[in-house]
């Protein structure tokens with residue numbers, strides 16, 4: 677199903693584990709800052725709504741989405757139950773978009789394969805700014821909310837396995 681047929685902020689609260697026992701790391705890319713701030717807010721609000729204590733949310737900023745890999749790797753070392761990597765890549769005139777998207781998605785996949793702490797992929801890869809606006813608190817909801825719910829579920833899975 678495409679995002680266009682699904683609001684990214686919708687979730688069934690009754691299916692979400694109690695998150696009050698968990699600590700989360702959020703790594704935020706500064707590129708397309710208005711978008712990544714919207715995603716951060718969506719993630720932060722959803723964590724709080726599901727019982728996470730403000731002191732148990734650690735935020736670090738990195739320059740761009742490519743740096744989310746290193747930032748998330750260091751965040752995995754911080755005694756957190758899960759990490760959320762937040763970025764926004766927007767298509768430009770060159771192939772740079774493809775390299776950044778490929779690098780960050782493969783890099784975060786590698787962190788999930790190599791280490792115990794789950795890293796959630798909250799990186800928008802849009803054709804234009806309008807698509808990014810619509811997915812960071814706009815008409816399609818907020819991918820930050822979706823990422824926070826995924827982080828809680830993965831923290832619980834890790835706890836129980």
Ligand SMILES: Nc1c(NC[C@H](O)[C@H](O)[C@H](O)CO)[nH]c(=O)[nH]c1=O
Pocket residue numbers: 705707708739740741742743763764765766767776
């Ligand atoms: N163009 C975008 C970038 N580019 C920057 C890279 O992510 C990286 O910071 C640079 O190559 C230095 O290593 N980053 C985004 O997050 N979004 C973009 O649209």
Ligand SMILES: CC(=O)C(O)COP(=O)(O)O
Pocket residue numbers: 765766767768769770771772773774776
């Ligand atoms: C995603 C990008 O790399 C980007 O927006 C850069 O734009 P350009 O390809 O025009 O340099």
